[in-house]
Amino acid sequence: MDISLNGYGEQVATFAVSGEVKVGMPVKISANGTVAPCVAKDKFCGVVLSLRGGYAAVQMAGYAKLPYTGTKPTVGYQTVNADGTGKVQVEATGRLLLITDVDEPSGTCGLVLA
Structure with a gap:
């Protein structure tokens, strides 16, 4: 399962x-x-x-899967913001969110919106 x-x-x-x-x-x-x-x-x-x-x-709020750009996120708490093209990116400023999974081949990450 x-x-x-x-x-x-x-x-x-x-x-x-x-x-x-x-x-x-x-x-x-x-x-x-x-x-x-x-x-x-x-x-x-x-x-x-x-x-x-x-x-x-x-x-x-809740779990969402979004495309990312730039530095590959890692699981755990990361600061992310929007990249301006409909994706998210890991940055020094933004929202501190829990990244639960990263799918590098598809360029997506799962995160929990708080």
């Missing part, structure tokens, strides 16, 4: 969308009740799960 963290502590909220937001992208709060794409080094509030009619379902 494989280990799975999907669904762990998941919390989802609905926001209006500003800009070119895509499913799977880390986003930031840009105005009251509105999310937008992150630029490089932004702290992100969550990950877009779905889009419909100018609104996004944004996962704010």
